[in-house]
Each structure stands twice: as C-alpha cells, then as structure tokens.
Amino acid sequence: MDFKTVSIVKGLIALSLGSLLLVGCKTTQQAGLGQNRTYDPNQIEDYQLPILVGDIQTQRSFRQFKARETWFWALLNNDTFLPGENVIVQIISDTPLKQPPEIFAFSVPESAGDLAYNPIGPFQSWTTKTKSGGKCIQAHQNIKMKGYWISIFTHYCTQDKNQDLSWVSDFQRSPMLEGF
Template identity: 45%
Template sequence: MSKNRSNTFIIFTACIISGCQLTSEDVISRVYDPTIIEHYQLPVLLSEVDTVQSFRQRKAKETWYWTLLKNDSYLEGENLVVQIISQSPLKQPPSRFDFTLPGDGGVMEYNALGPYQSWFYETADGTRCTQSRHNIRNRETWLSVFTHFCTSNNEQEITWVKALTPSILLEGY
C-alpha cells in the first residue's frame, strides 16, 4: 500500500473506532505557550532602549509579541512593548499585560512606522512614564503596537518610541 493510502486508511480506521466525524473544514484553535524569540524576530524593532527578553505567542487569529524592558520601578504592567498582528486594529492591549491606555487626549506624533498617539505623565514620587499606541495596516491585517515605559532614572531617555522602526519581517505579515 502506498504511503498516502496507508495514512488515509489509518485516519479512516481511527475515526470509525473513535466515532469522529470527518468534515472538509480546517479548524485550528490551538494556543501555544509563549516562545522566546530574538529581538530581530519582532515586527517592529526596538532601539535606544534596553530590553530583557522578547516572546511570541500564536492564538487562533492573532499573533502576540511582547518585550520586557529593563524595569527600575518593578511594577506589573510597566516597561513592556506589546505588538499584536490581528484582523482589526486594537485600541487597548490585552488585559493579560496589566496596563491600559488613557481613553483620550495624548499627543499625535510620527515615526518610521507612521502616525501614533502617545501620553506622558509623572507620578508623585518623580517616576516619569510614557505610553503609546500605533495601528499599522498591511493588506488584510493590522499591527497594533503598545508601549508602557516608566523610569525613576532622570538621565534615562523616555522618547525612544520615536525611534521604533519596522523590521524586514513586517513586510511579510
């Protein structure tokens, strides 16, 4: 029996024994654990900021990328860059990342990715923070990029969001 016939026979036999139903639809609904990736594997490259580790996780219709940045404040939801490829633009990062962007206001700016909205604020203890949102369309999909960065180091620059650049991988998403 040829290899293709043998595989078909095994699948058919397994379905008869287990009672499964064959359909012509391809349904994939797997959630994979995050994979550690290198910085060059991100859709948007981060420069002028110290990174700790980057991750990728594929969901049913989305791919999530996130990067942990050096964090001298040690608070949850701070010092992250979240990049999500999806079917529509996102207004907020997923709740898993423990931060939300202000609903309105902010400054409209422009970088190599295109226009984006950013917010700057300072906490009572002198910690300076910035948040931003980019939504970039490419053919049938969107890339949403969210940043949240806080530092108590007055010498550390927080305008590195202006230096975000598309990676070569962004062309193929």
C-alpha cells in the same frame, strides 16, 4: 486456514481500515477547527519582533500564537519593579485594537494623547510624572499592512529623571515583515 477463518480475518482488517479512515476524516475536520488553539509563548530574539524597538534595552521578547492573532511582547529593563510596566506589546490581527489584552495589566488612556510620527506612521503618546519623581510614557499605534493590522502598546516608567523617552519615535518595521 480454512475459508471461515480467512473471511473473519478479512472482515476484521476491513473493519480496522474503515475505523482508521473515519478517525482520519474526523481528525482532518477537527484540524480545520483547530484554529482556536492557543500555544504557549516562545522566547524570541529582538530582531524577530514585527516592529523593532530601537535602542531601548530589552530583557526578553516573546511570541504567542492565538486563535486569530499573534502576540509579541518585549520586556524592558524595569527599575520601578512594578507589574505591567516596561513592556512593549505588538499584536498582529484582522482588526486594530484599542487596548492591549488584559493579561498585560495596563491600558492606554481613552483621552487623546500627543500625536507624533515614527518611521512606521503616526502614534499617540501620554507622558506622566509619578509621585516619587519618576516619569512614565504610554503609547499606542495601529499600522495596516496588506490586510492585517499591527497594534503596538507601550508602557514604560523610570525613576531616572534624565532618561530620554523619545525612543518610541524610533520604532521601525522589521525586515522580517517584508512578505507581510
């Protein structure tokens, strides 16, 4: 190789390395901004929920990472087969939430509910009877843990008039939150 060819090759290598360096810097800068990503939900085991839901039977539980929140939800057995029913939503965020995200297709009443306590703190609940003779419970609870909030929303309906709805009083903090 002559001197001119070697110089051209060195120039191309330097240009390539410079481009890679710039792309790497740009990618690193974007990674800091990547906090706005939303990931697909992952199915998890019940013990991976931040708040354990007691003895109520779950069908499946999920976790989804959002920009500034982590969502957890557990689908419960649903003998009414209506959307938005029989779900427990748990959201870890910087601030307490008053309502569950719209995607869950339910909201808790704005009026004051019955105040009660479970092992993780105070909560409000609303119990109603349906036209078909069933009953529903909605509950809302916010818990502060080391600078973060866990907002818990429960919506559960059943046609079984004899079913006890007091399981909301059995929610417990998961051992998975020990470092929280």
